[in-house]
Amino acid sequence: MLLYVLWQLQAAARGPVVRVCEAEFGITRREWRMLAQLGQGEGLASSALAERAGLDRAQTSRAVGGLVGKRLVARTPRPGDRREVLLHLTDEGRAVYDALLPRIAAINRELLSVLAPAEVEVLDGLLRRLNAQALRVGAVGDDVVPKFE
Numbered sequence: 001m002l003l004y005v006l007w008q009l010q011a012a013a014r015g016p017v018v019r020v021c022e023a024e025f026g027i028t029r030r031e032w033r034m035l036a037q038l039g040q041g042e043g044l045a046s047s048a049l050a051e052r053a054g055l056d057r058a059q060t061s062r063a064v065g066g067l068v069g070k071r072l073v074a075r076t077p078r079p080g081d082r083r084e085v086l087l088h089l090t091d092e093g094r095a096v097y098d099a100l101l102p103r104i105a106a107i108n109r110e111l112l113s114v115l116a117p118a119e120v121e122v123l124d125g126l127l128r129r130l131n132a133q134a135l136r137v138g139a140v141g142d143d144v145v146p147k148f149e
Contacts, residue, residue, distance in 0.1 A: 002130075016107050024103075025096055026070070030055070030063045032100065035072065035089065039097040043086045045078070072096055 014029065021032045037052045038044060044052070050060035064087060067073035072093035078084040089097060112120050 013107070013111055017104060020100065020103050020107070025100055027072070027096070028063070028066070030059065031067050031070075031072075032104070034060070034063045034067055035093060035097045036101070036104075038073065038087060038089050038093070039101065042088050045084055045086060049087060067093065 017029055017032070021027050021029055025032075027035070033053045033055070034049060037049055041052075046060055046064060047057065049064070050057050053060065055063070064073060064075075068075060071090055074088050074090050074093075075085045076088060078086050115123065
């Protein structure tokens with residue numbers, strides 16, 4: 001079953017990521033996810049960050065709170081609309097992002113090292129298509145789940 005195989009892959013591969021994030025940088029994988037998104041696009045509203053990271057608002061709020069407490073992320077009012085807050089990496093957050101990104105990239109390269117470059121391209125395309133389909137199925141909801149009687 002596809003979902004089980006993907007879960008096994010994720011479960012097996014997360015160990016090195018957890019060790020690097022927690023032991024060396026003092027952050028969780030979820031906090032890394034937030035830093036990675038902010039590192040690619042600063043000045044995000046919490047709702048936009050949640051969407052990019054694929055998390056709900058409550059999970060995002062907890063992770064952002066942890067990062068603010070660690071002084072890796074700062075909240076600033078949106079210019080022109082002080083009711084909305086934008087999230088930015090602090091200098092310390094940028095330093096963690098810059099140090100951690102190559103480590104995570106190396107873990108990814110090691111995982112993919114068993115595949116030929118052409119296979120990596122095919123796998124990437126297939127996973128992107130499956131992700132898009134999963135989003136469509138999720139949007140439809142229970143209507144796509146067969147009912148057994």
